[in-house]
Amino acid sequence: MITFMNNSDSEEEPCNERTSLMSAESPPVPSYQDGLQASEAGEAQARRKRRTGSNRSPNNIADGEMSDSGVPVRESALENEEEELTLKYGAKHVIMLFVPVTLCMIVVVATIKSVRFYTEKNGQLIYTPFSEDTTSVGQRLLNSVLNTIIMISVIVVMTVFLVLLYKYRCYKFIHGWLILSSLMLLFLFTYIYLGEVLKTYNVAMDYPTLFLVIWNFGAVGMICIHWKGPLQLQQAYLIMISALMALVFIKYLPEWSAWVILGAISIYDLMAVLCPKGPLRMLVETAQERNEPIFPALIYSSAMMWTVGMAKPDTAARGPSQQMWDAAEDGRENHRSPSHADSQMSETRSPVPTRPITSLEELEEEERGVKLGLGDFIFYSVLVGKAAATASGDWNTTLACFVAILIGLCLTLLLLAVFKKALPALPISITFGLVFYFSTDNLVRPFMDTLASHQLYI
Amino acid sequence: PALGLFLFTIARDPLRIIILIAGAFFWLVSLLLSSLIWFIAVKASDPQDEQLQKGLLIFGVMFSVLLQEAFRFLYYKLLRKAIEGLVALSEDGCSPISIQQMAYVAGVGFGLMSGAFSMINLLADTLGPGTVGIHGDSQLYFLTSAFMTMVLIFLHTFWGILFFHGCEHRRWWEIMAVVVMHLAVSGSTFCNPLYVGSLVPSYLLMATAAAWAYLLSGGSAQNLWRFLLCKS
Numbered sequence: 001m002i003t004f005m006n007n008s009d010s011e012e013e014p015c016n017e018r019t020s021l022m023s024a025e026s027p028p029v030p031s032y033q034d035g036l037q038a039s040e041a042g043e044a045q046a047r048r049k050r051r052t053g054s055n056r057s058p059n060n061i062a063d064g065e066m067s068d069s070g071v072p073v074r075e076s077a078l079e080n081e082e083e084e085l086t087l088k089y090g091a092k093h094v095i096m097l098f099v100p101v102t103l104c105m106i107v108v109v110a111t112i113k114s115v116r117f118y119t120e121k122n123g124q125l126i127y128t129p130f131s132e133d134t135t136s137v138g139q140r141l142l143n144s145v146l147n148t149i150i151m152i153s154v155i156v157v158m159t160v161f162l163v164l165l166y167k168y169r170c171y172k173f174i175h176g177w178l179i180l181s182s183l184m185l186l187f188l189f190t191y192i193y194l195g196e197v198l199k200t201y202n203v204a205m206d207y208p209t210l211f212l213v214i215w216n217f218g219a220v221g222m223i224c225i226h227w228k229g230p231l232q233l234q235q236a237y238l239i240m241i242s243a244l245m246a247l248v249f250i251k252y253l254p255e256w257s258a259w260v261i262l263g264a265i266s267i268y269d270l271m272a273v274l275c276p277k278g279p280l281r282m283l284v285e286t287a288q289e290r291n292e293p294i295f296p297a298l299i300y301s302s303a304m305m306w307t308v309g310m311a312k313p314d315t316a317a318r319g320p321s322q323q324m325w326d327a328a329e330d331g332r333e334n335h336r337s338p339s340h341a342d343s344q345m346s347e348t349r350s351p352v353p354t355r356p357i358t359s360l361e362e363l364e365e366e367e368r369g370v371k372l373g374l375g376d377f378i379f380y381s382v383l384v385g386k387a388a389a390t391a392s393g394d395w396n397t398t399l400a401c402f403v404a405i406l407i408g409l410c411l412t413l414l415l416l417a418v419f420k421k422a423l424p425a426l427p428i429s430i431t432f433g434l435v436f437y438f439s440t441d442n443l444v445r446p447f448m449d450t451l452a453s454h455q456l457y458i
Numbered sequence: 459p460a461l462g463l464f465l466f467t468i469a470r471d472p473l474r475i476i477i478l479i480a481g482a483f484f485w486l487v488s489l490l491l492s493s494l495i496w497f498i499a500v501k502a503s504d505p506q507d508e509q510l511q512k513g514l515l516i517f518g519v520m521f522s523v524l525l526q527e528a529f530r531f532l533y534y535k536l537l538r539k540a541i542e543g544l545v546a547l548s549e550d551g552c553s554p555i556s557i558q559q560m561a562y563v564a565g566v567g568f569g570l571m572s573g574a575f576s577m578i579n580l581l582a583d584t585l586g587p588g589t590v591g592i593h594g595d596s597q598l599y600f601l602t603s604a605f606m607t608m609v610l611i612f613l614h615t616f617w618g619i620l621f622f623h624g625c626e627h628r629r630w631w632e633i634m635a636v637v638v639m640h641l642a643v644s645g646s647t648f649c650n651p652l653y654v655g656s657l658v659p660s661y662l663l664m665a666t667a668a669a670w671a672y673l674l675s676g677g678s679a680q681n682l683w684r685f686l687l688c689k690s
Contacts, residue, residue: 094476095475095476098475098479395578396575396578399574399575399578400486403479403482403483403486403571404483404486406479407479407480407483410476410479410480436486436490439490439494440490442497443490443493443494443497444489444490444493446493446497446500447489447492447493447496447497447518448493448575448576450515451515451519452576
């Protein structure tokens with residue numbers, strides 16, 4: 001037990017850093033993508049203008065005035081088109097985000113409901129030292145608030161540390177840190193998780209098989225996340241590690257602390273992204289100045305890039321791509337949009353990015369995606385998982401929280417389409433989720449129970 | 459069946475999924491408010507009085523039905539505005555989704571949420587050990603619950619179509635008819651251990667609503683006949 005606790009203490013550190021990174025990264029990058037898209041459409045517009053310009057130039061000067069008046073009209077028409085593109089892709093993007101969030105939540109809820117381990121209280125993290133076993137309500141509340149303050153300050157310190165590292169170009173350190181933490185996640189947590197699941201279903205497995213399975217899982221995961229890999233596999237891995245992280249949080253955070261932490265994190269998120277001196281803002285600006293993408297392995301990306309950087313539209317080159325091209329786009333469009341963006345690539349990007357903006361022929365077909373930070377996944381899943389674990393109304397509450405979070409995500413994406421900057425994804429969804437959780441648990445549950453016992457239907 | 463509806467008709471188009479989830483959300487909010495009212499009423503009254511509790515429950519149910527319809531109306535307003543926005547931004551001047559489709563999807567959203575809330579705890583209990591009706595209640599509890607839920611989901615779908623159609627063409631009697639039907643269905647569940655009283659009228663009402671909605675959506679007996687004969 002002691003060994004386990006020690007492990008969990010030490011492993012929590014990188015994981016917490018990761019979480020802090022992720023919650024720091026949680027302002028989703030969709031704005032970036034949308035911004036890219038807008039600049040994308042802008043490029044298309046510029047291209048059309050150029051082409052029509054070249055078409056018109058051979059004509060006589062009398063047409064020059066027409067082209068002049070024609071161009072502004074076309075410009076405004078194209079601007080509208082730009083907005084349309086944003087919104088038309090809007091629904092698709094929302095769904096592209098719904099699916100992974102839903103999957104993550106389903107995994108977490110399924111595990112919570114079936115595996116007893118994650119609902120037993122086996123101790124707490126060192127980040128939440130105050131226990132909640134006290135008898136009086138006031139004391140408990142005080143303890144949970146103190147826990148929250150400690151946790152949030154840890155997260156803030158980690159985020160600032162990360163931003164400083166980034167500012168002073170200690171890339172190796174950051175990469176090493178990330179690799180270490182994802183290593184820990186992939187191997188250790190998976191081992192624990194698998195062990196518990198096997199225990200629950202009373203399935204025997206010998207150590208060599210276990211070792212083989214976990215080794216393969218972990219190795220492929222490392223490669224997929226930090227380097228190249230098929231998009232869906234990468235997405236699947238990211239969902240799995242988010243779910244694992246969320247499960248750890250659900251297990252090790254005492255109840256009231258968990259709710260207060262959720263609330264506090266969304267406020268922090270709001271401030272960190274929108275305040276001018278917030279660490280995340282600074283991160284964005286620094287990345288923008290340097291014209292380069294940020295961190296691998298912390299952002300979930302839903303897009304496939306279908307362009308290839310060739311001089312002419314070459315159908316052979318338009319294969320299903322890798323994320324690298326995302327980076328290429330990033331590098332190019334960086335100056336126009338706040339770039340939280342990145343994809344999960346690392347150094348392979350650096351040779352690619354410096355394509356000039358005027359090489360418009362490259363932009364053939366693009367399927368723009370949306371990016372969401374992994375911290376968002378984790379905290380959504382923590383909310384739903386906590387609802388599943390502790391609510392006595394069971395599934396109704398869980399379902400209500402789920403719908404609330406999805407609607408919050410919808411609204412956030414809508415705001416994104418309107419504002420076109422990096423926005424925090426946590427506040428709206430978490431607020432809705434919390435409101436719905438508490439109200440459903442206390443108000444709706446007795447109502448529904450009474451209705452069901454009389455078999456009345458509304 | 460509701461899941462089938464969802465998979466075949468809604469899951470393809472992302473916009474419809476969003477409308478579905480938003481519909482579910484509106485239903486949820488209406489449920490929340492109505493249970494709030496009920497809760498306050500219960501707390502303010504005497505918990506020992508059986509008759510009063512029953513009366514309060516009935517009041518709660520009716521109020522909830524009215525609130526649901528009110529929220530359906532609000533949702534209609536929201537969707538109207540959304541359609542105008544979509545039309546303004548679309549390329550060829552017509553929106554990618556028509557108001558009837560929205561009506562259908564909204565109805566399914568309401569229905570799914572209502573069905574889920576009614577059924578899901580029951581389903582979870584069915585996994586566990588136990589005997590149905592051991593205390594003298596009906597043994598058909600699960601079956602009838604399942605059927606009732608299904609009929610309610612379908613009804614919500616049809617009511618959605620009828621309601622939106624009524625709002626579009628300003629036919630107040632259609633809207634009133636929907637409200638009255640909803641009240642009737644909920645009311646019929648009051649005689650519930652006597653299942654004949656609740657299931658049969660509900661199914662009849664559902665058939666009526668289905669036919670009405672079908673006619674409103676532009677179908678006709680001829681279309682149906684052709685479809686059944688596989689367009690021969």
